[in-house]
Amino acid sequence: MAILVTEDTKLAVAGITGREGSFHTLNNRKYGTNVVGGINPKKAGTDVEGIPVFADWATCVAESGANTAMIFVPPPFAAASALEAAQAGVELVVIITEGIPAHDELKLYNTVKRDHPGTRVVGPNCPGILSPGKANVGIIPASFFRPGNVGVVSRSGTLTYQIGNELAQRGFGNSSIVGIGGDPVPGSSFIDVIELFEADPETELIVMSGEIGGSAEEEAAEYIRDNVSKPVLGYIAGFTAPPGKTMGHAGAIVSGSKGTAAAKAEALEAVGVKVGRTPTQVAELAMELLGSPS
Amino acid sequence: MDLLEHQGKQLFARHGLATSDGKAVTSVEDAVAAANEIGYPVVVKAQVLIGGRGKAGGVKLAADEAEAREHATNILGLDIKGHIVRTLWIEHASDIATEYYASVLLDRSEKKPLVMFSVEGGVDIEQVAEETPEKLIKQTVDPLEGLTREQALEIAKAGGADEDVVEGVADALVKLYEVWIEEDASLTEINPLIVTPDRQVKALDAKVTLDGNALFRHEENQGLGDTANMDPIELKAKEEGVTYVALDGDIGILGNGAGLVMSTLDVVAQHGGSPANFLDAGGGSDAEKVKQAVALILSNPNVKAVLFNIFGGITRCDEVAKGLVAAFGDLKPEVPFVVRLDGTNDVEGRRILEEAALPNVHAAKTMDGAAEQVVALAKEQS
Numbered sequence: 031m032a033i034l035v036t037e038d039t040k041l042a043v044a045g046i047t048g049r050e051g052s053f054h055t056l057n058n059r060k061y062g063t064n065v066v067g068g069i070n071p072k073k074a075g076t077d078v079e080g081i082p083v084f085a086d087w088a089t090c091v092a093e094s095g096a097n098t099a100m101i102f103v104p105p106p107f108a109a110a111s112a113l114e115a116a117q118a119g120v121e122l123v124v125i126i127t128e129g130i131p132a133h134d135e136l137k138l139y140n141t142v143k144r145d146h147p148g149t150r151v152v153g154p155n156c157p158g159i160l161s162p163g164k165a166n167v168g169i170i171p172a173s174f175f176r177p178g179n180v181g182v183v184s185r186s187g188t189l190t191y192q193i194g195n196e197l198a199q200r201g202f203g204n205s206s207i208v209g210i211g212g213d214p215v216p217g218s219s220f221i222d223v224i225e226l227f228e229a230d231p232e233t234e235l236i237v238m239s240g241e242i243g244g245s246a247e248e249e250a251a252e253y254i255r256d257n258v259s260k261p262v263l264g265y266i267a268g269f270t271a272p273p274g275k276t277m278g279h280a281g282a283i284v285s286g287s288k289g290t291a292a293a294k295a296e297a298l299e300a301v302g303v304k305v306g307r308t309p310t311q312v313a314e315l316a317m318e319l320l321g322s323p324s
Numbered sequence: 325m326d327l328l329e330h331q332g333k334q335l336f337a338r339h340g341l342a343t344s345d346g347k348a349v350t351s352v353e354d355a356v357a358a359a360n361e362i363g364y365p366v367v368v369k370a371q372v373l374i375g376g377r378g379k380a381g382g383v384k385l386a387a388d389e390a391e392a393r394e395h396a397t398n399i400l401g402l403d404i405k406g407h408i409v410r411t412l413w414i415e416h417a418s419d420i421a422t423e424y425y426a427s428v429l430l431d432r433s434e435k436k437p438l439v440m441f442s443v444e445g446g447v448d449i450e451q452v453a454e455e456t457p458e459k460l461i462k463q464t465v466d467p468l469e470g471l472t473r474e475q476a477l478e479i480a481k482a483g484g485a486d487e488d489v490v491e492g493v494a495d496a497l498v499k500l501y502e503v504w505i506e507e508d509a510s511l512t513e514i515n516p517l518i519v520t521p522d523r524q525v526k527a528l529d530a531k532v533t534l535d536g537n538a539l540f541r542h543e544e545n546q547g548l549g550d551t552a553n554m555d556p557i558e559l560k561a562k563e564e565g566v567t568y569v570a571l572d573g574d575i576g577i578l579g580n581g582a583g584l585v586m587s588t589l590d591v592v593a594q595h596g597g598s599p600a601n602f603l604d605a606g607g608g609s610d611a612e613k614v615k616q617a618v619a620l621i622l623s624n625p626n627v628k629a630v631l632f633n634i635f636g637g638i639t640r641c642d643e644v645a646k647g648l649v650a651a652f653g654d655l656k657p658e659v660p661f662v663v664r665l666d667g668t669n670d671v672e673g674r675r676i677l678e679e680a681a682l683p684n685v686h687a688a689k690t691m692d693g694a695a696e697q698v699v700a701l702a703k704e705q706s
Binding site: 271 | 436567571580581591594599602604636666
């Protein structure tokens with residue numbers, strides 16, 4: 031099955047004509063993702079290696095049947111493009127763009143929730159979603175991953191690759207890999223994604239990779255305790271991060287006594303989630319839980 | 325981006341939130357002139373981004389010119405927990421009847437702005453929240469509607485503001501929210517929000533944090549913050565568009581992606597090492613950017629060894645390798661490097677490094693192994 035992106039994904043991309051946007055869109059298509067269109071008001075009517083470019087999201091959805099949006103446009107315009115996709119009825123909006131103002135994210139999240147409950151937003155500042163063997167939406171280097179039974183959800187892109195790779199080296203594959211992004215107001219939380227993995231028959235183990243800042247990991251711990259029957263493994267980055275400093279991700283900051291890695295690991299361990307202290311250890315714990323992959 | 329008190333008060337004033345008359349100065353003479361102009365008594369306040377200024381002797385009342393001169397002389401240059409005072413805020417001293425607390429921040433769990441108010445002002449609010457949580461009123465606001473006057477009045481009343489200043493407190497809350505929204509702040513805080521004997525409500529202090537990602541639409545706010553007290557390498561990194569955080573250890577770290585770099589710091593620490601910095605070379609770094617990043621790391625004299633931990637997605641390992649080779653040509657580092665390259669174009673990247681045969685560069689196969697090796701090398705150097 032996999033979650034969020036599958037063989038049924040019909041992807042359209044805002045920012046398809048930009049350098050990064052075109053590179054990754056074509057990469058996604060090469061992987062097998064069904065890419066049906068792109069958006070650029072100034073280049074409507076043209077195409078990017080056969081992918082038609084539309085003036086706006088409404089036209090794109092009407093003419094291409096797109097059900098998934100990827101946002102690659104620069105930070106000042108990214109939230110507006112994401113909202114436009116939701117207004118056009120797109121079910122899944124994946125925002126790759128980094129550096130979007132937190133207030134834009136706040137308004138986007140609340141507007142989508144109020145006016146477009148049928149739309150799910152993933153990101154911003156995320157690497158996207160990969161369902162190995164099925165579809166890749168975003169910038170995850172898919173060649174490192176193969177299909178399997180471990181679902182991964184993470185606030186960090188590269189850390190996802192690291193953990194996924196450690197798992198792959200021990201023979202584990204992935205049902206889906208979901209990057210939720212490192213910004214203060216993500217469109218989807220750990221809980222949203224864990225809920226999908228819990229319901230996905232292909233997923234037998236859930237790995238969640240968190241980091242300092244906010245309390246999303248603590249909230250996920252409570253949710254897991256009450257709602258999740260599958261084993262969950264955790265990892266938290268930032269044990270040695272100094273308070274008050276933003277560690278690269280806009281959302282990764284220890285404020286006062288809040289948001290520390292230690293508190294997050296503790297909250298997860300308190301509900302029976304084993305937390306690896308290194309990415310390598312996460313893979314070793316997976317071996318303990320599942321045994322060698324078949 | 326955290327603002328100094330006087331910068332925060334400028335933003336408050338821009339939105340009509342009452343503060344006392346004051347002036348920011350950087351010399352004793354200017355301080356005295358400002359005090360004379362404002363009229364005594366004045367308060368001389370150190371402008372640093374650290375709490376506990378008062379206890380450290382950074383806030384003093386002056387009744388006349390002689391005292392203003394004395395305090396300005398003593399406070400300028402004062403070291404408050406590593407922050408050197410380079411700017412003073414001279415303000416007319418307010419008569420205080422009551423001290424309240426007010427703030428607006430981002431509630432990340434609810435994904436809404438959160439307004440907080442307490443009649444327990446002038447003290448550590450975290451302590452109030454912990455010991456007497458019922459005295460701290462918290463109210464989330466629908467960001468699509470904004471903070472209405474009715475809601476602000478409810479908050480002021482529920483918090484127990486004196487009846488004759490409920491309107492004034494509500495006004496202040498609405499304006500504080502306006503600053504938060506219109507300036508793209510992640511925190512606007514007044515502690516204390518005072519009531520004067522003639523029942524005026526005004527901000528005696530200001531704590532404001534702005535969202536750096538939104539500065540593109542606030543040209544007037546660029547250059548704010550305490551740049552004079554910023555780590556010089558952090559400041560240079562910011563100018564070059566590199567994410568660098570200074571730490572106090574001796575192992576330079578370069579990685580790609582915030583999460584992986586944070587994880588690298590942790591793994592190095594687990595092996596008994598102490599990182600000198602956080603540096604995220606970022607997605608899609610080319611050779612030139614990598615070279616600049618190496619220069620930043622090496623400009624810290626404490627660095628005894630350097631770890632490259634790359635898992636390329638957007639980032640291409642061959643570009644990283646080229647950047648490292650170029651950096652060695654220009655900078656001729658004397659400390660050992662450990663390099664771990666995986667991901668996009670890693671075979672090519674490793675080949676470039678092998679061919680360049682850079683002195684004192686050690687290839688590592690895994691992140692864990694790389695961390696162990698760099699810690700051992702750093703220890704040899706000391």
